[in-house]
Amino acid sequence: MRTLSTIAVGFDGSPNAKAAVRWAFNLAAPIDAKVVVVHALGMLGRFEGHDAATEIEESVRQLSDDCGLDAARVHFHVANGDACSVLIRMADDPISADLLVVGSRGQGKHPGLLLGSTSLELAEHATIPLVIVPSL
Amino acid sequence: MLIMNGRYEDAGHEESGHPERPDRITAAMAGVDDLHLGDDLKVVPAYAATRAELARVHEGTYLDELGAFCYAGGGDLDEDTYATYDSWTIAQYAAGGGLAVINELKRLGDGVGFVATRPPGHHALRDRAMGFCLLNNISIAAASLIEQGERVLIVDWDVHHGNGTQAIFWDKPDVMYVSTHQSPLFPGSGAAFEIGGMSALGKTINIPLPPGATGDVVRRAIDEVATPSIVEFDPTWVLVSAGFDSHRDDPMADLSLTGGDFAALARTVAGFAPGPGRIAMFLEGGYDLAALRHSVASTLGAVLASAYEAESPSSGGPGTEMVQNAQAERLVALRIAQEAASKGDYST
């Protein structure tokens, strides 16, 4: 088994995504792994003009402090695309993640349907291990 | 003569505040009206594409899921893409509108096709909706043509890369996919080194452009990077993913094209068709209604030789170097892939 040196975690600012980020930070802290917090910039995100990078950094910094994770081991990556494709690409250069972590968003409205659920889509297409963190 | 689909009831596919909205079709149709075509306009009714027609492109499980998702009340399919209760029916008509126009062009052996349907299609994958797209309308039309033995050129001048169309025909030698698009931008694909699968090497041509690129750069990109391969491919049909979000007034991105640029591009692309009745333009993006209306009129006016006056073509923007780099990157990728193929290594 590969050592866990880079963990990519999807982040869209939602409470579920925060739970996933917290889980990834708690995993990384004792094993000296690096965490890449990934935000997918879709068509609407750009259209609505969010300053995604700043928003992510602000909310994630607080979480890393809470988990006692050295800020130097937290990286940010904003990429154009839909969340599923962007997260799948994290397995490749230059990020080369060993593990994907996402929140269990999107299953509330249509339980059992694959569509509309990034986590279930990822489960079908991911090429590296995937952790889906339920929000409590 | 212009062959166009009739409008069907697409108002049910709408989400408050979303830029992919019914007014877009109203604007596109107003652009056609501005050409005053009279008897030179023939409208054919759209129909709901059949399961077999959709299944040439999309996985059956995806079609089932999409239908079920809509009938369960719809919702957000991803951060960009919505569906409503009515979207499944409307998406089938959007795909069927393209097939109806193609069928009529074939029957007449004449004319230029315009498919003004929504939701748009070029981001939709075999098994997934994305980027406002549910079913890949242009791919469904192309798949029907290749089943009839045609060789299909798809030119995509939407500001976004048509990742869905590229993926669907990635390894299909009967389709050549040529895309100019802004980069970096959603969906993040469309690098010059993406050249097609081992059975279709060189039949995907991507020309990324920087923000601010003007029409002269886009025209040069087509002339210098794509045209030699297109001539060699010798298409029997030409389909265009005519997205007008590459217009300078569009809020979705930052290319600087004008109506005059679309007119020039349309003339060039029409020149790739082997004869009349073998070209159809499919509406993709375009979110500024005035720019959309003018761009539709400019594009169609150019290929129909109408007297419609388009905005002046644009020039002087950045991108010449990026196009040259794209050409170089593409040639390197082709050489590496061809060497791998000659050694029987299909892993790339």
Ligand SMILES: [Zn+2]
């Ligand atoms: Zn577009």
